[in-house]
Amino acid sequence: MTTSVVRHRAHITPALERDNATLAHTLRSAACYFTIAILAFGPLAFGAVEPWALLILQIGSVAAFALWLAANLTETKPRIEFQIVHLPLFVFACIVVGQILLGGTAYRHETVTQFMNYVAYGLIFLISTDLFREEERIRQLCLALAVLGFALAALGSVQEFTAGGKLYWVRSPKFGGPIFGPYVNRNHYAGAMELLFPFALIGSLKHGLGGSKRALLAFASLLMIATIFLCGSRGGFIAVVLQIVFLAVIIFWRSRHVGVVLSLTLLFVITAAFGTWLGSDRLLGRLAEVDKEGGRIQLVKDSMLMFREHPVTGWGLGTFPVVYPKFRSFATDLYVNEAHNDFIQLLVETGILGFGTGIALLIIVFRRGIQNIRNTVFGSWRTIGICASLVAVVGLSVHSLFDFNLQIPANALLFYVMCAVAGGRSEVDSEVIRRVEKVSATSVIDV
Secondary structure (H helix, E strand, O other), X not given: OOOOOOOOOOOOOHHHHHHHHHHHHHHHHHHHHHHHHHHHHHHHOHHHOOHHHHXXXXXXXXXXXXXXXXXXXXXXXXXXXXXXXXXXXXXXXXXXXXXXXXXXXXXXXXXXXXXXXXXXXXXXHHHHHHHOOOHHHHHHHHHHHHHHHHHHHHHHHHHHHHOOOOEOOOEOOOOOOOOXXXXXXXXXXXXXXXXXXXXXXXXXXXXXXXXXHHHHHHHHHHHHXXXXXXXXXXXXXXXXXXXXXXXXXXXHHHHOOHHHHHHHHHHHHHHHHHHHHHOHHHHHHHHOOOOOOOOHHHHHHHHHHHHHHOOOOOOOOOOHHHHHHHOOOOOOOOOOOOOOOHHHHHHHHHHHHHHHHHHHHHHHHHHHHHHHHHHOOOOOHHHHHHHHHHHHHHHHHHHOOOOOHHHOHHHHHHHHHHHHHHHOOOHHHHHHHHHHHHHOOOOOOOO
């Protein structure tokens, strides 16, 4: 007589499964709210450029990541998923770690400090590719960013005419500067608006919205665009024009609704004219200026001399202001802390390797974003979020050719979240794409 031993696997009871699912849902929701709160905090706290604000942003990023990780560990089937859009950030992190450990930086302390910022960006980027693939959470993100943009635009408009050059009516910038809204530099305010107005504008086109909600979102987007012209940012002016052109092309491509495109163009022209009229003495005068000696063109030339000495791995992340005085070709009593061109600064600080990861990220984001827009119906908040994020990335990428918005933590964090939303992929997206390819059909935009 033989006996056999059957090993019974421990299993989770239905009640425990429900409890775990509830806890995971609560933790995931908390991570979502934390992430949105961090995104809103940064612009309101002067762009999170001061140490106290930057510390809160970093702590908040770690807290949001911890909540997200706990939610995944609680779930029966964790949703931690590696995507191709994660690869450039991982490679970039390896490059910077190599600079720190192998002595490849001109100033190790500054590289470590800047790397901590990028760790915070990376954590939020990682969880955003997961959190904001769900319809309800992407809806919350789109509406929260629309409200944030409207609040900043309203603050900036009122403050411009009543504050006498003071932030929040009480604080004068230590070194002066062309302030607008809560930002010390109007160009960085314009960068924030370039990132935020697409969510209100494209959200106002969503099918099924009530008339009052549609009107509020449209008004919020037009106010944001108007303040870009009002603040007098030349880079913002160029970026927002190209954003509207890009958005019009997408809408026409997906819907063939000529009336929507013409209405959008007309509203933009009227808004731009109104904003320019309010700030005509600032914007028109700055557009007529010719770049003077020591301006952005000279900075680019000097930066290329820096690049030639360390072309592969660069001088070290965050070391531009430390190294640049050695290569400066003009006399000035001003402290030159940035290259005023994010692409050039990335090339100088991290070399061809780091620059390549930045370009690879943009390529993946645009390729995935366009693919998602092409293969899904534009009636969902997820597709609206993808489209708005793609338009936002276009705007800040263009503006980065003239300024350093990606050196401002609040704007950089918003930018990377939008890269995650536009360049991420979920199983739902994959199913839609497979279904569309199978029937060889194309969905239409639903406006």
